[in-house]
Amino acid sequence: MKQVKHRNSASKILILGTVFLFTFFNPVYAQDAPAVDAAVATEASSGGDVAKGEELFKSLCAACHKRYKKMTGPALFGVADKYEKEWIYSWVKNSAAMIASGDAQAIAVYEEYNKTAMNAFPQLSNADIDNIVAYAMVPKADPPTPPPGTGSEVSESNGSGISVNVMLAILALVFLMLVVVLFLVNKTLRNFAEANNVVLPQSEGKTPIWKAFIENQFLVLVTVVLLMLASGYYVYGYFMQVGVDQGYQPVQPIHYSHKIHAGDNEIECKYCHSSARVSKTSGIPSLNVCMNCHKSISEVAEATATAEHSKEFYDGEIQKLYKAVGWDADSQSYTGKTEPVKWIRIHNLPDFAYFNHSQHVTVAGVECQKCHGPVEEMEVMYQFAPLTMGWCVNCHRETNVKVADNKYYEKIHKELSKKYGVDQLTAAQMGGLECGKCHY
């Protein structure tokens, strides 16, 4: 019999499924990952104070030097091995004089780095320089390698124990099993009844429910009306969202994190989007703007890496920038070979709507976040507002014109507010709802 076969297979699947599920029942927590202390190395060979050295290094040297990598100037790790201490003292205090005096080593360094003169630091004492050198001589710590076997699971469990989803799935399975069992019991009982020649009472003469439904014209009418209303509602809803791309979050050619820039580092929006102050477009920053900072930031800090994106990932994205702008990090110079970045535009206003950033940003003093949302929290940029006309108009109706300290508004605001009998004019009353203000 076919049913028997089925019953067997069903129960097999059930058992297998349960076993499979329970394999994931082993909670693992991210906090358990062995903490790696990168800066444990304390005293270095030269005997300086590493902590003080670090402070000085970061304030004076970091603009041009890194410890383990070439930048504008050479990598400083190993500097104490290469040069005499006295030589280092006099170089730091006045490198130009050393080059002028014809010191061979000094000239060699000078030539190697495209004749870029190093600032003189006469304010540093020999002890200070010792400290810096001590810091520079701290060997590079190994990158934290997670113990094998745990890495992949860390991200899955997400550190919150048994997830709700798993619980729900189990519940659903239990219910499913119940239904199946019921069905099987019913079937078996019927088979028994048949085998024992028990005649089951048949429900006769009773019209099936669908037939009864069709015969009741009133019910049909009500249902049809309801169905039409419901479908009308959904069709309307569907059409109203056509062309509205709220939440649009395309994958960009370079993973640019607004969270890191605007959030963690608190870079002002208009530092990069400078044309928002004077122009109708906010402008996607040209790559030379990126290079203002990224000339000296070729990799992210360890702390920047998140569970989702590793440090290597971010460093790779910076390399993409270097490739696009044609920056050779080794020689610290531009190669001239550029590949303009083809960003995917997120905020698309139709051609027939005119929007001017400077009107809103400079004149009205609207925060960027009002329309663009919490950009400083966005790892990947998305469209926050619906950008529909209703949304625009609504804001114009609710927002007062910022008239303070703007001579332009003095006269017109006085006259118009008198006319409308209000203290504060909204943008709409100022004429912000006129068709021709945005459509021409």
Next chain:
Amino acid sequence: MSSNKKYWKSVEELNENSSIVETLQQNEFVKEIPTDEFLGDKTSLENSSTSRRDFLKYVGFSTAAASLAACEGPVKKSIPYVVQPDRIVPGVANYYATTIADGYDFASVLIKTREGRPIKIEKNNLAKTNSDANARVHASVLSLYDSTRLQGPKKGNEDISWDALDKEVSAKLNNLGGKELVLLTQTYASPSTAKLISEFKAKHQNVRHVVYDAISNDEALDAYQLMYGKRALADYDFSKVDTIVSIAADFLGDWQGGGYDGGYAQGRIPKNGKMSRHVQFEANMSLTGANADKRVQATPSQQKQVLAALYKYVTGSGGSKGGLDSGLDAQVVKAAKQIQKAGSNAVVVSGIQDVDAQLLVLEINKAIHSKAFNEKTPRTIRQGNAKGVAQLIKSMNAGRVGALLVAGVNPVYSLPNTEEFKTGLQKVDVSVAFSMHNDATAELCNYIATTPHYLESWGDVELKEGSYSLMQPTIRPLFDTRQFQETLLKWNGNTATYHEYIKDAWTGILGGTSWNQALHDGVLEKPALAKQELVDAIAMPEGDVVEEASVKSTSPDVASAARRLSTAKSAEFELTLYTKTALGDGQQANNPWLQELPDPISRASWDNYLTVSKADADALGLTNENVANGALNGSYAKITVGKSELIVPVLIQPGQAKGSVGLALGYGKIKGVKEDMKVGVNAYPLYQNFNDVQSVSIAAVGGVHEFACVQLHNTLMGRGDIVKETTLEVFNTKDKHYWNAIPEVSKNHIEFEVTSPEVDLWDEFDPSIGHHFNLSIDLNACTGCGACVIACHAENNVPVVGKSEVRRSRDMHWLRIDRYYSSEESFDGDNQKKDDIAGLGSSLSEFGEMENPSDNPQVVFQPVMCQHCDHAPCETVCPVAATSHGRQGQNHMAYNRCVGTRYCANNCPYKVRRFNWFLYNNNDEFDYYMNNDLGRMVLNPDVTVRSRGVMEKCSFCIQSTQAIILKAKREGRMVEAGEFNDSCACSAACSSGAMRFGDVNEEGSKIAELVKDDRAYHLLEHVGVKPNVVYQTKVRNTTEA
């Protein structure tokens, strides 16, 4: 109740036994319907693999797919600069001063660029000389983005690299075996180019430089040389005189380089009861004649006699009235009296191509000490030498020319004796064309050294003596091109760029001004020239002077000149070749804006035609008629000049002198232009001996020509409320209510002015708060030049629709310039006649008569755009509220809201709304400029490109007024006085000052004054729509001396 009546369809039915009735009852159609024939070949239908079902499936699938695809927005890429130039802010326009000098048009202009793309040309208000950019100059920005431009150097039909071209050509130039090396160039009027060519001459052997102007001004140049010893053109300033007598000089058009309308218009606006008096003697109805107070018809031969007589009457010496008829003579006497009365406040100009005539004109102006005439600063923008060209063709045919370098000119197209030139060209060893297009000349040359557009080039121009202008690139070269001068530098072995070369050459010119300042201003006025070596080189006439006896004589014999003129003989028909406002000499024939610009006089676009007077047309059997859809058709005529024959369409031109005909040059270009631009006939073959007057014979031939004319009713029909007009005398003596009456309506038997709120159907519109924009149009100053129409095209992305659509009255111009003729001698006569009409019979016949313009009508130009009515009739009828009124007085149009009912256009009393019958952009059916990426670069990014099915119209350039307001807001200040004045593209382009735009609520503004002026009136005032465009009554100076 049913009736028992029986109806029959034909008598045949009465015959009971008729077989026909029987058949008809059986079968509705007597003949079998040829379905098989209708559906085509049965076997092929059956053999087709696509069944009807398949077809329906495909339709279903594709519709579903298309609608699904439409729901998904496209992915748009956004590519920022790698290194953004610090001057460019995306979304903010930059302006650069430069100069156009294409050999025909010379003007100092300002280029508006957006994100590095030039998108519009404006006047350079710093320039005092030639700042009046005409329609062609405004349109020249589109020629930059011409998709037919050559993209690199060529050898024959093959591409070649610049290095290879330099190598090959230089080798040949250095090895000519004693033959001549000839430079055939346009007029550059450029000090640096002159210096460069002299260096080229020093470097190479046996070099000759021939300057060729397609439209010759040789006679005027020669006359000036005879009189003042310098080959240049006289410079006039019409603003300094109050009496202007012109004999066939179209100085509001292209006469002697043009650019005179600004000065002329200044004197036309009545001030303190005075305005200038302008008398014009001419054959063709020209723009200048149409603007004259008094226009006298005179055929070309009569013109010469008129000039001789005028000379006699004014100076009282020499000459004679010759065979002048008494009617004309009386007019000349009047003109002469007027000149004598005005004395030095008068000027005489002439366009007669005759050294004698030009000498007389100079002599008259000298005799009366005309203030308008300045012999110290002659114009240098025409230097062509017809004799030199003739000699060159001879040498070429004799095989004496080894190398020919053709720069900036297209002789194969524009020479009358082009066949001779072509055979000569074959005998030249090496020929190089410096050209932007593969035009008629370039395709016959061995090499094409492709040149850039002037907006991609460096250069300098001496417009007139002491007035310099600089040309600078406003965009990087779009293609692999190199300008002529750059190539010469290379062949001279000079490693400097032309930019460096000019900078170096200008050290002598700059004086105390810095180079950067000069480049910023674009112009440099230098009254007194330091005599230096360089300046001497500059002052040298361009091109080599041909030694000829007549030019050599030092003391001109004016008396005998007058005698020669007075005996001028007339032919049966005298043809005057002229240039049109739109195309000029034809260089920009591939510019769709210009092709679609209606001629200001005939209002026909996309064509040239033979203008014939009504009387001559009747005699020759030539007709014009309006066909059922209103469009104009005309007959063809064959005209013969010597051995040249042409078949041309005929347009009957009111005002054309009897016995004379006119034909425009610059049309009929075939090589190097798009298919749709190959319109008109090439009249250059008739331009024999570079003389614009030819005697012709005319015969009617069969066929009908279809014109694309935008105005089909030519007379004003006595409707004095459309164009208000009065005479200076009435204007000075009578009250404003007499000559500029506001119409009245009666309410409760009391008369009210229609502007009174008492009789208004509407709620009063309150214009007092904030800005309120008005535009004033002075009918006295408007010359009808059409620069505003092109400027509007450029600013507002107005599409070009093409000849056949224009013929269907679907032109898209937001701004049109109506031209009306009077049917009597004057518009006053029309009004009189209309008022005298009484009774049905009289009204039928006399209104019928009034539809025909007079033989010598008065003409008036009236620019009409959306009037931005405060009580706009269009707004009330829009079912979707797509058009609405703003507080600033502008009538808004939301394209995305428009559903295309066209109710608004029907309800507009001014007929200024335009409907997009088709998708004009991205549509290869309209192969003008919006269908290719290159052409689209000219679009203004601040103005929506409209789609099919929506209405559009003038917006008062709201994008500019809003931009100015925003700028003020950003800087936290009030809008400065006069800041709005140039925000409308039309008023900014208007060189005559006829159009003035501004905020009437701005205290002390010019526009507030103009709106309240006595001359001010609204178009169709009685409709009561309260327009925001105000016209100034036209005043004619009819005072005879």
